[in-house]
Amino acid sequence: MIAAPLPAALPVPGTPFDAAVFAVPVGNPALLQWEDPREVHRVVVRLRGPGDPRSVHLEYWTSRWPRQRLPKDREPGGGDVGWWELGNWHTGGWRRADTEARTEGSAVVFTFRPVNAREVPEAGDFAARHRFTLKLRAVADDPDVRVERIEAFTDSVWQRRAVRVVRRGDPKPLQASAHNGFVEAVEPRGGRDAVLRLLVASNTDPNTFDRTLVTLGAGPDSFTFRPDDLAAGPIVVPHAGTAITEPDDVRTYGQIERAARNGRKSLVDHIAERPEQTWKRAWAGVPAKRSPIYLPLGLDGGRQRFRLNSDGSVELRTNDHYLRARPGRDTPRLDWEAGPVRFDFGLPDRPVHRTLVDETLPLCVARWEAGGVQVQQEAFVAPLEGIRPGSPPPAGDATAVLLARFTLHNPGGTQRLAELRLSRRAGDREAPLSVGIPGGILTDGRHVRGQVECGNAPERDGGSLRWRWNVGPGERATLVVKLPYVMLAHEEVAALQRLSFDDQWRAVSSWWRARLDRSARLLTPEPMLNEFHRAHAGHLLINCEREPGARVRFARVGSFGYGVYGNESCMMVVDLDRRGLHEEARECLDAWLKYQGTAALPGDFSSQDGVLYGAGGYEAGGYNQHHGWILWCLAEHYRFTRDRAWLKSAAKGILAGAEWIVRERARTAGRNDLARGLLPAGSLEDIQDWWPWLSTNCYTWRGLDSAAWALGQLRHPEAPRLRREARAYRAAILAAFREAARRAPVVRLRDGTCVPHFPSHVFRRGRTFGWICETLEGAIHLLITGLIPPHSREAEWILKDYEDNLFLSNQYGYSLANFERDWFGLGGMSMQSCLLLDVEPWLYRDDVKHALRALFNAVAVGYFPDVRLLTEHALPNPGDWRGDHYKTSDEANAMGWLRQIFVREAGETLLLGQAVPREWLRPGAKCGLERAATHFGPMSVVYSATVRAITARLEGPARNPPRRIRLRFRHSEGALPVRVRVNGVAWKAVAGDWVELPGGIGRALVRAEYR
Template sequence: MRHMSYLKDLFALVRGCSFKVVSVTSVCTAILCLGSSGSGQIQISDHPELMLNVQQAWGVLGLNTAAHAPDRPGARLQIGDRVFDKGLGHHASGAITVMLDGAFSTFESFVGLQPCGNGNGSVVFRVFVDGEQRFDSGLMRASDPARLVRVNVEGASELRLESDDAGDGIDCDMANWANACLTPSDQPIASSDSPVDIVPFGRVVAFDPNRHDGTRANRIEEFPAEDFMLSTDLVPDRAGVYRVPVSSNNIACIGVEWLNRRAIKSMSLELLSGAALSASGRTRVQAWFGESLWQGKWHDLEGQIERDGDRLIFVAPVKSPSGNLLRTWKVRWLIPAVGDVVMSKAPVVYTRSRWTTGVFRVELCRPGGTGATSHLPNRATIEVIDGLLIGPEDGKLASVNPTAVTVRYAKPSALLSELTTLRIHRAKETTSVAVEDVLSKGAVYVPSAGVLVCLGDRPTTVQEYLRQVAEQKTILERVRSMPEQTLEQAMSRTHHPAQNEGPVMLSLACDNAKVVVDRNGDLRWHTFPTSDSDWLGKAASMRVQLASKEKVTQERRLDGGWLPVPVITTKSGPLTLVQRTFVAPTDAPESKPFRLNRPSVCVVQIGLSNSAPVATNTDLRITFLANSQSNEPAEITPADATTCAWWVKDKQNIISTVSSDSGSPGLKAKVSGGALVFQGDLGPHTNLSVTVYLSLAGQPIPANASPAQLFSEVERYWNSAIGSATQIKTPEPFLDDVIRSSRVRCLIDARSEAEGERVAAWIAAMAYGPLESEAHSVIRGMDYLGHGDFARRSLDYFVHRYNTNGFLTTGYTTFGTGWHLWTLGEHWRLTHDTNWLRANASEFARVGHWTLRQIAKTRRSTSTGAPVRGFGLMPPGVLADWNAFAQHFCMSAYYAAGLRELGNALGAIDHPDAILFDSASRQLADATVRAFEATVKEAPVVPLRNGTWVPFYPAQAHTPGMVARSFPGEDAGRSWAYNVELGAHQMVPTGVLHYSSPRTTLMMEHMEDVCFLESGWFDYPAADNERDWFNLGGFSKVQPYYCRNAEICAMRDDVKPFLRSYFNSLASLLNQETLTLWEHFNHSGAWDKTHETGYFLHQTRTMFVQERNNELWLAPFVPSRWLEDSKQVKIDNAPTFFGPVSYNFESHISLGYVDVTIVPPTRNPPRQIVIRLRHPDSKPLRNYELDGKTKQISKKDESVIRLKPADKPIKIRAFF
């Protein structure tokens, strides 16, 4: 009820005042005073509506608690020994921005770290007031006591509370702002007069007053056609009057819809006729709250509607229904009506933005550079978005001299409600420049448009500007001029040791009996068959512990460099403990050792040695739990009375056997609870050997096989698995091991069904399962390296799961359906498996027809007949974790690629729908590009490091600009990644946007210059990236492999940038001990993330083999140092669209030549075979010998040799 009394006072305040000058601060202050303490202070944690923006590296902000995971409560706030009842529990790195609006005089808080885990947290606390730093704590640790901060904020608009991770990672960086208080000011508050009505920057629309929510489809359901357009455009007559339709229950509804959330302050509506304001029904004001334009609900806004003649006036509350600051995409008036129509003027809406007036200079010049349009006229018009053009009144820009442009603009703010933009139209070209960019940089020059915008009080010309930036270069320009990146340097500079954390999974290929081996050697496995996703919760476990008072060191590696056989060595004084674990097949290998569904057993070999010349007291324990979750100990009993052997049992079965062999009589074995203990003296230079067999999923333990025999079978098995596919040998053995191990990881992490006929390509060893989207990275990567049988079985797993509607989901997205079609089409290109294609053609076509039905849902027009935004694209949906629906250009591009590949494959068997799908693919691709280009014009330009500004590349049809600005902090702080990793660049590898287009060029430049050097998720802070841009750039900073920049570099034949991205991305995620890849940085997310591995494998194949239309390129991106003298590269049995190819080259560079042998594809030969040979010292090729004849090299192709296809091996000697 306190709010109602406040509202009455507020309305009394605004009555009789001009509607335009109702103060934002009066609204803010009145609400804040309601929550002030006896001291006059208010706790920020009690007023989340004050927080404009919250960003943090982990978890969610704790209100009166510590930061915490989204699904768990936060702990009580604590700094040192002091506990606090109030405050903000933050987590570095990040910031909390608080709205002040001039209403406060002082901010104060105690700062310090929450006790956490290992206690190694380190944070720097900073306070900024209107962008000016007012406090810096210096480095604080968990052991430091609380420190009081008091800052003057008199007259300020915004307060920013920043927590920095101190540059050493984010572990335990729980940053508390305890008792964070604001003291209201006793000074008069400056009013914000002349605000700008924001209705012209949205759509005036009619909503169905009886519909109170958006789509009810969830992320894995088909999007209903009726939910695509939830409003109808209203078109005014010449007098600016709208005819508002009336529903059957006599309610008229008029509203406004914007493309981003607006911080509504007040609204008004002038009614001319048809309204029944005195009727029993009441007029209501509602706002839309939810995840997107399509997902949400209408809520009545608290407050009274005042009437001033025919005008209705409403002052919006500060709080939204969720308790945060009210920000919304849509507002609407619901008006009782008589008759069939209500006549109304346009609504008027004001926001909480603060406004001011500025003068800018706009100069037109001749367009130049990448993407420039020739023959543009020397004239233009200007309009202002989210602001007001004061002059020139006609909006015309002078053709000769710079034009002074006066603009009423929204002050830059974390409110993120309005972004005032100058939109310059020059013939068909439109360029948008954000005022805040001009304010911060002084000038914005867009060469492709021939436009310079600068501050009126700091004028410059195009020529002066170009002189200032003449020495600046983009990142890619610098990369191309530098030595190539190497794996050695990337592992030294890009790789962080934290990535070496994490377990490893063992099994046979695609087998359902798994073992997980932790870094310390702990094992978990299932003693019974299961497909439960809560795998670890029901697992048995085994732990090997060496008790020691001396310093312990540990290292881990893979036996043979790449085999799935982790070897963990622990040293303590003279004792060395070695634990080697592997899963081996237990049946006869027969003629085909690598086959699915072979029975298996896990073998753990434990060796303890004493290097001392005297006996050493030893305590070695092997502990078994029948259920690791409930800590249920296993039963250990002697196998017989005469041998050193034991049985390990759960309640019903033998789950393990143990045997030992020791030449040290002083070392005795005994059973203690669920542990087998070896205690006593281990003699000098003596060994203890223990062999443990684990029964996997209830399979019998072999009675007679020796560990040596089983290990031999393991080697034979995995060599056969790799030997049947593409063989890769480079001068770098470590890379060869990573490539082999990566393929093994995809095979091990997969599961199977139907006796192995169908394979579930899991996207991580122990997480997520075979997602219908990301699994196709695994399938594709394996397919391109010759594992076609794995790919086919994995595709069949999904074909078996097409639903009755005709699309695919395993519970994550519908986006994966497009990815699936694309992948199966490429599988056909690689294998030409006609029998498989014919057997599944009708099912593939059914999915194609479902796709066409979805596209038809968005082919809608406005009331004037114009195509709606998003016309002809796939309906709104999700791409990954983030649940906000959007018309992602990435999604439509994947479906366009899927339809194209489907049409191509079906055309090979003369399927009647092949032409239909091919045509639909082109239509969808065209629609995607049209929608993208329209949105590009609306988005403010962005800077490159060479001083120029270029068009932005929006990711969504309804988000013209950066996703992070429209959705700040969403998707756990990753919303910015939707412009980068799942953004518009995905149109390039899908073939929707051409790889050589100016859009692609500028997109790649900006991602390298800006996006790839921003702070990463969990690691790679921006300051470090800037200092070491070569080694810490070239990859995106959430999930590097989602971003397909390396693939685009390859399409563009950009060698050095490709190599840099290839090696840096790998080094950033690689576990150097297990040769697996993490999902994120700082050993975060899923370990052994095969979704990332699949991309790495595809990039690897691209390094060695690449199709370019009708040409087959060999060694297109092989590092030049691999041609140093006596080095060799050998590729065998690489599948291509033309058939399998093999080649090798051996360098005799000291003698001036390289010998090359090629076994060309013969299934459908390419037009040309091109092999690239790049000299380590950049010397050009002179000529080459073929069949005893000398052939000259074109100067244009000084590093490549072009050959005609042949049906026999080709041998050449290339001379430099």
């Protein structure tokens, strides 16, 4: 039995906890640096030398504290805290502490004055007499002062406690060490058991980072536990065959584990036992949407978009900074009118009905009830010069015009007074308009703001124009308004007047109908999903903005505020490729290649040469994973298209992107800590703290590995070296995060056992703060990117932890008032339900029930069926919405999952029908995917079911066929086929519900027959 070496003098129980003992060694006695922030209450600086101790002052490292601070009486929860940041070693600054100092011999003792007194007056009534920091230093004005060491005391106190370690089997000698504590003794209790005598930090603050952690063992088999977790019962770690319990517990390991489990199961196990989730059940199980969402309207590739609100009002000019960043024909016009601009029509907040033309096209029809009158609005966007069916998309800076027709109908038996108002705000100020009679031209006195077509002249009512009609029973009145995105010159009035609502309604409908017909087609028994899949193609084309004067597009992840966020934009681009819209995907990728190296990522990097992030001023977020995502997406585009000429043109940029990773990793190769061999520290998704984040390294490795593959397709001479670099990078990531998992305390599952936890960055000993860092950017990315095998025990630990502790929790996911009732229908997703690719690991594992639950729940919680779009965040609670829409990255992931349940590539194997819901294969049902692009070429697969058979009509890919095709028949009752025929011939290559087919089979009719 071995305990880690102890210091010469142990702390006395009941005395304050000195966090300096557990600081990171930095080789400077005047500086303390911690892996986690500490709440420091008192500091003792011990000096040597002849200098004047009164010349010493304290400085602490800070960024957001105290403006952003953790409570001391509860664990903060909810969606908003996900954006909180706790600081890092790189960004922030030193602040001189406002202290009281006294000299005690060769030491100076510092206590803190209230932080709001002098340091941060804007902290209000937060009069903290402590400082929350990752770094602390003593600074002397007298050069003769020498700091011997610093002691930093928190509000924790030392306490003795004992724990019993119980093991099964024939274990090795027990080794024990502690962080934020000491192992005073290891007392053997028989051959397998021991009692650890510990000195631990005690604190009632649930958010303190002083918690004592004890590590048992050394090397790959070691793990860490937190003694405080014994408050919830024994800590049972099955993979290590070890339990930690109270010292007076005399049970064996087996008895402790059985009692801990006591018939309980993890949610992963419960899901496997429950009936398969269906779309209907998922939709019925989510809360009703509490408020209607807006609808973006725009042109294919256009950068002028309109926000059509649920009250019929229109907002525009909310993204002027992007239009100024890439000047176009529209840019000078921005100065003609202050933005943002809003037009109101005086209608109620909620329509009684709202839908899209063909349920999928970006033309909206809404109806309100107002004073006994039905008001219908039909709205869409057309170019100022109009559009013709079959014409190419207009230029990105083409003037877009929103056309809206209002029809006021009196359904009653008596005459009604109907009215419609028009008011404008520009730059958040009322901006009245004048209307010319005849012609209905709207002006501000200098420029043309639009046109109104109506038989009635309006009245002025304050800042509004008001039209009134006496509408008889069954009669209707109409008004058409045309609103260009930018003010027009008077010579453009004729073009505006020629823009016929009826003609353009038909032309724009026809144009979008043909455009969406080019995309892959989803066929399911669920109209909502079919409509969403088709409508999303339009969302992609609207958000992928064409650069003025160039053949590139900027894949903006939101229609209004959001720019090009590389990782999320790649989600859009790969969906364009999955749909067969390869030209549009290439134009998006070419934008990154065009602007490669023009923008730096925020991080501890030596250069931006080769960085894939810049997008002509549209780049946004600074997420360090952007670079790896874009490298991967470049290679993925080649997998989908096999466009060798394009790959040759992109090879220089791909190589430069790969070399940036190699260079930056080389800078950490000499480190002696866990960051060795990783990408240097940088920012995360929406989190500006710089750390060596797990997700960043996962996607950067995937990008490097993909770049090596792509260059290998060209037999590029650098490809072999890059393959070696990618292998070395993978090994470094796994070594670093496996060691980080050994240092982090195990986490308890709902089945009563505990499993290791992979932190979100290598220096964090446990959970990172907030749902973004811990859930959205957590350990599951090791599975998503393929760094660890999907069937490994590590994968099982990660997935069970996500389901049991993260997706549904106070701090890291949704908190449920009635857990037993709602966990199945509201679990399996993050608080940004379709951004995290958590469906895919379940597909990799072939856990279909889990995949379908995650997919259907994630879409249902965020989907708005009237306008066929998905909200970014169902926050603060399910039923709410928040974000910038269309949120095409999140939508693209959802569409990708719907595609993958029918068609998924697994290396050189093509999987068809892997996760088709059993309900969709009931007798009489038909489902499938047509015109789908794959790594092997375009293909289609459509299932149809009868009572005794399921038939799959397959048009297999022929361009570069896969090695094999695996076609699955998921019978509605779980039955296995008794016979399979391929093109009428009996087929023997059947394993369970899978049928093995040659990769080059081409067209085939596969029939599975049942008893």
